[in-house]
Amino acid sequence: xPDRIDDCPARYLRRDRIHPGTRLRQGAGLLLLEVNIRAxxxxxxxxxxxxxxxxxxxxRYWEEIWNQGKLDLIPELLHPHYxxxxxxxxxxxxxxxxxxxxxxTYRQAFPDLHFAIEDMLAEADKVATRWLVTGTQQGPxxxxxxxxxxxxxxxxxxxxxxxxxxxxxxxxxxxxxxLMQLQDPDNSxxxxxxxxxxxxx
Numbered sequence: 001x002p003d004r005i006d007d008c009p010a011r012y013l014r015r016d017r018i019h020p021g022t023r024l025r026q027g028a029g030l031l032l033l034e035v036n037i038r039a040x041x042x043x044x045x046x047x048x049x050x051x052x053x054x055x056x057x058x059x060r061y062w063e064e065i066w067n068q069g070k071l072d073l074i075p076e077l078l079h080p081h082y083x084x085x086x087x088x089x090x091x092x093x094x095x096x097x098x099x100x101x102x103x104x105t106y107r108q109a110f111p112d113l114h115f116a117i118e119d120m121l122a123e124a125d126k127v128a129t130r131w132l133v134t135g136t137q138q139g140p141x142x143x144x145x146x147x148x149x150x151x152x153x154x155x156x157x158x159x160x161x162x163x164x165x166x167x168x169x170x171x172x173x174x175x176x177x178x179l180m181q182l183q184d185p186d187n188s189x190x191x192x193x194x195x196x197x198x199x200x201x
Contacts, residue, residue, distance in 0.1 A: 051122045054161045058127040061159075061166055062115045069107055071100050079167040086157075086171035088142075109146070110135030118154075128158045133173075137182055144182055151181045 061077055064070045074096050084093035084102065093102045107113055112135050119130040133153050137146045155173025159166050 054127050055122050079165040084169045109139045109141035125161050149182050153178045
């Protein structure tokens with residue numbers, strides 16, 4: 001008779017064969033099979049609940065902080081040592097004040113800025129989101145004066161969760177496509193390397 005649940009034949013694990021008090025006996029040792037199965041089920045349910053919680057947290061980040069501009073929620077949703085790594089920032093965006101300034105920069109340039117979540121996958125402590133951001137430039141952005149141009153740009157963000165909050169964010173999106181959409185359609189030839197470098201900082 002096996003002494004570990006992993007060694008049990010399939011017939012021992014069939015629901016219709018498990019009854020309260022079912023035990024496997026190995027010499028003087030007793031293994032309560034039902035307790036072990038319940039523990040595993042509880043662990044699985046706990047992991048699923050954690051993943052659902054992480055996804056809900058990331059959805060709130062996109063919807064409430066970015067789309068609705070509720071920057072007062074930053075301390076509630078983001079870890080104190082939050083780090084954002086993304087192509088339009090010259091250096092990593094670290095901490096509450098830095099991320100608040102970063103978000104304000106884009107929301108002031110695009111008052112109607114909106115992130116639409118197209119896919120969201122989660123595993124362990126990470127959540128991956130494929131998104132589409134749209135907006136109309138109404139304010140300056142890193143040297144680019146507003147011309148009322150609309151943008152639609154895709155990107156992917158992978159966010160790590162720690163202590164129930166967003167702790168680290170790796171973002172990858174098409175900054176070049178945004179630059180091309182923001183340029184004056186009647187003066188497209190004037191967009192050069194300097195403009196591309198500036199928007200990529």
